[in-house]
Amino acid sequence: MSEIGYSKKVLDHFMNPRNVGALENPDGYGKVGNPVCGDLMEMFIKVKEEKIDEITFRTFGCTAAIATSSMTTEMAKGKTLDEAVKITRKDVADTLGGLPPQKMHCSNLAADALHLAIEDYRQRAEK
Amino acid sequence: MPLYKGIYDITIVKMNSMKRIYMDHAATTPLAPEVLEAMIPYFTDYYGNASSLHSFGREAKEALEDARIKIARLINAEPSEIFFTSGGTESDNLALKGIARRNRKKGNHIITSSIEHPAILEVCKVLAKQGFEVTYLPVTKEGLVELTTLESAIRKDTILISIMHANNEIGTIQPLNEIGGIAKERNINFHSDAVQTVGKIPVDVKSIGVDALSISGHKLYGPKGIGVLFVRKGVKIESIQQGGGHENGLRSGTENIPGIVGLGRAAELARNTMLDESKRLTALRDHLKDFVLNRIEESWLNGHPTKRLPNNLNFGFKYIEGESLLLYLDALGIAASTGSACSSKKLSASHVLTAIGLQPEYSHGSLRITLGQSNTLDDVDLAGQAIEQSVIRLRKMSALGPR
Numbered sequence: 001m002s003e004i005g006y007s008k009k010v011l012d013h014f015m016n017p018r019n020v021g022a023l024e025n026p027d028g029y030g031k032v033g034n035p036v037c038g039d040l041m042e043m044f045i046k047v048k049e050e051k052i053d054e055i056t057f058r059t060f061g062c063t064a065a066i067a068t069s070s071m072t073t074e075m076a077k078g079k080t081l082d083e084a085v086k087i088t089r090k091d092v093a094d095t096l097g098g099l100p101p102q103k104m105h106c107s108n109l110a111a112d113a114l115h116l117a118i119e120d121y122r123q124r125a126e127k
Numbered sequence: 128m129p130l131y132k133g134i135y136d137i138t139i140v141k142m143n144s145m146k147r148i149y150m151d152h153a154a155t156t157p158l159a160p161e162v163l164e165a166m167i168p169y170f171t172d173y174y175g176n177a178s179s180l181h182s183f184g185r186e187a188k189e190a191l192e193d194a195r196i197k198i199a200r201l202i203n204a205e206p207s208e209i210f211f212t213s214g215g216t217e218s219d220n221l222a223l224k225g226i227a228r229r230n231r232k233k234g235n236h237i238i239t240s241s242i243e244h245p246a247i248l249e250v251c252k253v254l255a256k257q258g259f260e261v262t263y264l265p266v267t268k269e270g271l272v273e274l275t276t277l278e279s280a281i282r283k284d285t286i287l288i289s290i291m292h293a294n295n296e297i298g299t300i301q302p303l304n305e306i307g308g309i310a311k312e313r314n315i316n317f318h319s320d321a322v323q324t325v326g327k328i329p330v331d332v333k334s335i336g337v338d339a340l341s342i343s344g345h346k347l348y349g350p351k352g353i354g355v356l357f358v359r360k361g362v363k364i365e366s367i368q369q370g371g372g373h374e375n376g377l378r379s380g381t382e383n384i385p386g387i388v389g390l391g392r393a394a395e396l397a398r399n400t401m402l403d404e405s406k407r408l409t410a411l412r413d414h415l416k417d418f419v420l421n422r423i424e425e426s427w428l429n430g431h432p433t434k435r436l437p438n439n440l441n442f443g444f445k446y447i448e449g450e451s452l453l454l455y456l457d458a459l460g461i462a463a464s465t466g467s468a469c470s471s472k473k474l475s476a477s478h479v480l481t482a483i484g485l486q487p488e489y490s491h492g493s494l495r496i497t498l499g500q501s502n503t504l505d506d507v508d509l510a511g512q513a514i515e516q517s518v519i520r521l522r523k524m525s526a527l528g529p530r
């Protein structure tokens with residue numbers, strides 16, 4: 001599989017994705033992407049004492065999109081919201097051991113979905 | 128043993144302990160053992176240059192002409208109408224550039240279809256830059272070129288029609304005899320890229336009335352890097368590669384004798400086995416098609432239900448993406464292909480799926496299975512189960528779907 005340029009870690013997260021599914025009554029929800037372009041991602045979070053207590057995802061997309069979603073949930077879980085919001089697109093790709101250049105935009109989506117979910121939580125909390 | 132332990136924890140069988148099933152024969156085929164056997168002496172013992180006058184050269188020349196006869200026989204051509212090239216891509220280049228440039232005084236209009244292989248479409252782009260006008264015919268949603276559309280595209284200055292015999296992605300077989308008839312009636316050169324059909328279904332250049340036809344060795348259990356352009360006697364064509372004047376001046380370069388011998392043997396084998404093998408593959412194809420379409424909701428077949436290559440299936444699945452599906456199948460030992468944008472170097476959806484009118488969100492979930500000699504009923508059953516399991520799994524994690 002290496003000839004298509006995916007690292008072992010990418011393939012592991014792709015074949016054995018962590019934290020898959022939807023959360024009932026999430027505290028925060030983020031959705032990015034467009035099915036016409038071939039990827040759509042959702043992130044669900046539950047927050048306890050300003051920490052990400054639970055996080056799950058659902059993704060329509062290629063190998064990189066699924067792996068980065070899974071990786072992002074693993075990186076964010078247990079972190080404070082302030083820490084989690086600092087997870088960048090690059091952090092996700094780096095933690096996965098890199099992504100093929102033409103797939104970098106997929107990793108953008110996962111971090112973006114996480115940030116949106118956190119933003120959604122904060123907006124709800126303000127109300 | 129179940130393919131999956133649970134829904135989200137797949138039992139990944141180690142690749143080396145698992146039977147791998149190759150179902151990507153439209154991409155390439157393995158070399159038939161008989162072909163390899165025929166080739167070996169031409170690397171080691173009969174290595175002469177076919178242009179040399181000594182006995183070494185004569186041995187090579189003899190093998191060259193023997194292969195030419197075998198290939199001519201497969202497509203009902205004359206041996207003198209067979210020109211060896213480096214493969215399908217070169218044959219397409221030579222046919223289009225060679226015929227267009229040589230007939231430029233007669234006109235500069237070329238007609239092709241919107242679902243051709245890049246070896247045709249990219250050449251057309253180059254020719255268009257050099258002043259030729261190219262019309263790309265649309266196709267029906269089954270992938271067929273309509274004869275009325277073709278007829279109305281023909282102009283006084285049309286010098287060449289190039290329509291592929293069967294499409295490499297969706298397997299649709301074009302009405303070549305009828306297209307040939309139209310071209311002949313209007314006195315227009317007709318070329319066909321038959322890379323996906325020669326050796327799989329009967330191709331008779333005389334009854335089609337085709338002027339030029341491309342063949343590639345590695346699609347019919349022959350070697351890679353060898354191909355043929357059939358050029359009907361009397362067709363005006365110029366070379367695109369100059370040198371020592373090999374292949375009657377049309378294609379210079381010392382002949383690849385082992386490759387040519389291999390292709391000759393592959394053509395001979397294909398001629399003997401084609402009818403039985405195409406029946407066998409059609410049965411396997413339809414078995415797998417029925418399994419997948421019955422078991423998996425919101426799935427469909429791209430291409431034509433009956434006018435299709437005996438070994439080709441192209442499925443569409445809603446809510447999932449083809450590259451993911453391909454790699455799940457790969458992990459389960461099934462090698463297939465997809466027209467998904469994410470799997471392509473250019474990140475754009477397959478031009479063929481777009482041409483048959485598939486919406487982008489549906490063309491992402493395509494899966495091409497192309498069967499071949501090694502595939503059995505067991506293989507097809509395993510592939511069906513693997514497809515079902517993979518689709519279910521990917522749909523469970525998808526952000527799209529009915530819920």
Ligand SMILES: Cc1ncc(COP(=O)(O)O)c(C=O)c1O
Nearest residue numbers: 214215216244246295320322343
């Ligand atoms: C329809 C068609 N034309 C041309 C080619 C190119 O042939 P080759 O790989 O021998 O250059 C292919 C192979 O992918 C093909 O499927």
